[in-house]
Amino acid sequence: MINAYRSKNLSIHTIQGGKEEMKKVIAILLVAMMALSLVACGEKPAPTPDPAPTASTYKTGLGMVTSMSGTDAEDEDPAKTQADVTVCEATFDQDGKIVAISFDVVQAKATVDADGVVTVAEDVKTKRELGDDYNMKKYADPAAVGEWYEQAAALEAYCIGKTAAEVAGMPLGENAHNHTDTPAVEELKSTCTISVTAFLEALTKAYANAKDENSTYAKVGLGMVTSMSGTNAEDEDPAKTQADVTAVALALDAEGKIVAISIDVVQAKATVAEGVVTVAEGVKTKRELGDDYNMKKYANPAAVGEWYEEANAFEAYCIGKTPAEVAGMELGPNAHDHTDTPAVEELKSTCTMSVTAFLQAIEKAAANAK
Numbered sequence: 001m002i003n004a005y006r007s008k009n010l011s012i013h014t015i016q017g018g019k020e021e022m023k024k025v026i027a028i029l030l031v032a033m034m035a036l037s038l039v040a041c042g043e044k045p046a047p048t049p050d051p052a053p054t055a056s057t058y059k060t061g062l063g064m065v066t067s068m069s070g071t072d073a074e075d076e077d078p079a080k081t082q083a084d085v086t087v088c089e090a091t092f093d094q095d096g097k098i099v100a101i102s103f104d105v106v107q108a109k110a111t112v113d114a115d116g117v118v119t120v121a122e123d124v125k126t127k128r129e130l131g132d133d134y135n136m137k138k139y140a141d142p143a144a145v146g147e148w149y150e151q152a153a154a155l156e157a158y159c160i161g162k163t164a165a166e167v168a169g170m171p172l173g174e175n176a177h178n179h180t181d182t183p184a185v186e187e188l189k190s191t192c193t194i195s196v197t198a199f200l201e202a203l204t205k206a207y208a209n210a211k212d213e214n215s216t217y218a219k220v221g222l223g224m225v226t227s228m229s230g231t232n233a234e235d236e237d238p239a240k241t242q243a244d245v246t247a248v249a250l251a252l253d254a255e256g257k258i259v260a261i262s263i264d265v266v267q268a269k270a271t272v273a274e275g276v277v278t279v280a281e282g283v284k285t286k287r288e289l290g291d292d293y294n295m296k297k298y299a300n301p302a303a304v305g306e307w308y309e310e311a312n313a314f315e316a317y318c319i320g321k322t323p324a325e326v327a328g329m330e331l332g333p334n335a336h337d338h339t340d341t342p343a344v345e346e347l348k349s350t351c352t353m354s355v356t357a358f359l360q361a362i363e364k365a366a367a368n369a370k
Contacts, residue, residue: 116233
């Protein structure tokens with residue numbers, strides 16, 4: 001009897017346990033079926049949202065390349081000196097690609113007669129400022145494919161979207177005027193046949209000098225101002241000629257405020273002794289000379305800083321202002337009897353050099369911005 005009861009009880013437990021196991025199996029099957037149903041209906045997990053795009057950043061640089069030449073006096077012809085200053089303004093994105101670029105060149109000329117009297121050009125214009133009056137199309141033989149500014153514009157358009165290294169590495173070849181450094185790329189063969197070595201060197205410098213990172217650049221311009229001077233020969237001293245070329249690269253935001261600025265100056269010097277011209281080689285800008293410009297060493301009273309340090313202070317002052325606001329700054333005398341030094345409080349102790357040419361070049365750069 002007892003054994004029969006145990007057997008019956010065991011059977012009941014066994015049946016109950018089996019029911020529990022069946023419930024688990026059915027539950028698993030239901031879950032699997034639901035999963036298959038979701039796949040069949042084409043439902044997918046919610047996509048991961050893309051990260052918010054980051055704003056592009058830009059830097060603007062200025063590069064200057066100077067070459068000098070001269071012709072000795074002969075018969076009735078005076079000695080001649082000439083400085084060719086090629087300037088490049090370029091703006092680069094965060095990948096180093098060119099988004100804006102301008103080239104310009106000034107040819108600063110002087111003569112020295114048989115008596116050692118110097119005559120310098122006044123109101124010197126750049127090739128771009130001369131426009132059609134540069135007369136490349138008028139006098140070139142064979143005929144030029146375009147006026148200088150037209151060919152320069154074609155080169156600028158070619159540069160957009162490329163890195164400085166890609167442009168500088170372009171193949172060069174010979175043109176119809178026996179220049180061997182003209183673009184040999186298909187895109188420029190019919191639109192730019194001028195020598196471009198100085199352009200490429202200036203662009204390389206502009207890239208190396210690029211600064212003032214910002215994300216609000218809207219347009220950029222290049223401005224140049226040239227002044228010439230000379231000293232007549234006297235006793236044993238030769239005649240001297242000098243061209244001072246000030247260049248400004250300027251980036252403006254949509255509101256016309258300055259977001260990047262670079263200023264530099266080159267002094268191109270030559271001497272003429274008894275009709276024989278001697279020109280400087282390897283001419284460096286004031287910024288390139290750095291401490292070797294020696295403004296602090298020789299200024300008396302002492303300068304508040306070396307040229308590049310004072311220029312840096314002036315550039316920092318310009319950021320966030322419009323070109324008109326900068327050009328309208330109050331000027332006054334300094335300890336060296338210059339009357340055109342900044343009189344604004346922010347610059348009284350950091351920039352005490354003449355800035356008229358800076359302001360004129362800024363005005364031109366703003367007008368040329370594109």
